[in-house]
Amino acid sequence: MKRVKLKLLILIVIPLVVSETSWHQSSAMQETQDAKIIRILTNPSLWQKDFPTLIKSINSFEAIGEKKIEVYQNDALGSRKFEPQDTGLMRETSELRSYLTVDPRLKPQVTIAINSAWPQPLDTVTPAGQSALSDGSLRVSLASKTIVEPQFLAPGLTLTALREQNGEPESITREVADASDDERRPLILTLYRYANGAITFATSDVSPNPEVIDRAILDTEKVSSAISTRPLELKDLRQLRRNR
Numbered sequence: 001m002k003r004v005k006l007k008l009l010i011l012i013v014i015p016l017v018v019s020e021t022s023w024h025q026s027s028a029m030q031e032t033q034d035a036k037i038i039r040i041l042t043n044p045s046l047w048q049k050d051f052p053t054l055i056k057s058i059n060s061f062e063a064i065g066e067k068k069i070e071v072y073q074n075d076a077l078g079s080r081k082f083e084p085q086d087t088g089l090m091r092e093t094s095e096l097r098s099y100l101t102v103d104p105r106l107k108p109q110v111t112i113a114i115n116s117a118w119p120q121p122l123d124t125v126t127p128a129g130q131s132a133l134s135d136g137s138l139r140v141s142l143a144s145k146t147i148v149e150p151q152f153l154a155p156g157l158t159l160t161a162l163r164e165q166n167g168e169p170e171s172i173t174r175e176v177a178d179a180s181d182d183e184r185r186p187l188i189l190t191l192y193r194y195a196n197g198a199i200t201f202a203t204s205d206v207s208p209n210p211e212v213i214d215r216a217i218l219d220t221e222k223v224s225s226a227i228s229t230r231p232l233e234l235k236d237l238r239q240l241r242r243n244r
Contacts, residue, residue, distance in 0.1 A: 037195045037226040042113035045165050046216075048073075048151035050125050052118045054142060055227065056106065060099035062220035063232040064092045066140065071216040074149040075133045077141035079217075081178075082129070084138065089129040092140050096127040099232055110227045125150045134215070135178075157213040162192065162201055169193055169201075177204075189214070198222035 040046065041055055054069070054076050061069055066078035082089040106114075115121075128143035144150040163169075169192035177187040188205040197219055204214040224231060 033195055033198075034226040037198050037223060038107075038110055038113055040166055040194060040199050041223070041227070042110070042117045043165055044117045045161070046154050046157060048154055049118065049122055050076075050142070050144075050150045051152050052114050052121065053123070053125050054152060055110070055114060056104045057096070057100055057142065058218065058220055059104050059224045059228045059232045060096055060102075061140075062224045063099050064095045064140070066220055069218040069220060070132075070134070071152050071218065072133060072214075073153045073155050074151065075141065076125075076150070076152045077132055077139040079139075081137040081139060086138075089138055089140065093127050093129040096140055100127065102232060105229045105232065106227055107229055124148075153213065153216055157201075158209075158211045159192070159203065159213070160211065162213060166194055170196065191217075195226075196222065198226065 041051075051071075054071065058069065061078060064078075066080060068079035070077055070079060078092075124145050125142040126145050128141055129138060130141055130143060131137065132139050132141070142150060171191075171193045173191050173193075175189055175191060177189050185206075189202040190205075192201045192203075194200070199219075200217040201213050202215050202217065203210055203212065207214055
């Protein structure tokens with residue numbers, strides 16, 4: 001009888017232990033995901049001097065409804081495209097400018113990582129509604145305050161360097177880029193995704209060097225969740241205006 005009771009006890013206890021272990025593994029994976037996003041975004045080998053300003057504005061881009069941010073060597077802009085007569089471009093550019101006056105609510109470890117990677121903070125870019133360098137479409141972007149071009153994605157960043165810094169991508173796919181009204185041959189991008197698609201690097205089939213990264217694409221919701229204590233909301237702007 002004693003042996004039978006012992007076996008029953010083991011059968012009852014083991015599922016509880018497995019369930020608790022699975023919960024801890026899931027929690028640890030989430031923490032690792034956020035840490036990976038922060039590590040990639042604050043690696044100065046991948047980005048240039050104006051990128052910290054973009055990091056601090058991601059929460060604001062999400063607040064105005066931008067789902068993705070495309071990052072080039074000298075350009076950083078939302079993925080939504082506007083028609084020339086569309087007043088939405090001016091409105092959303094103005095909203096972005098307002099949100100950027102609000103505390104971006106970065107997590108402490110993100111602020112520490114930014115200050116460590118870029119010890120001298122810069123304030124050289126500002127929101128603007130302008131034509132994208134990539135396809136000429138009108139977008140909400142971050143433009144230089146001076147005649148010097150803004151600097152975001154590291155120039156000449158290669159797939160080899162990307163793998164050395166970030167490891168192997170979680171997935172690699174190809175897609176046809178939306179070329180707006182461009183009648184030239186469609187652009188084929190090869191996408192290298194990290195952190196469950198929060199950060200994607202892409203190469204272009206028309207690049208003279210297919211190993212060089214053409215652009216990075218940031219998912220505003222996923223990145224904001226990883227780097228911010230909470231999303232920015234309209235009430236934050238109202239509170240700011242009341243305090244002035």
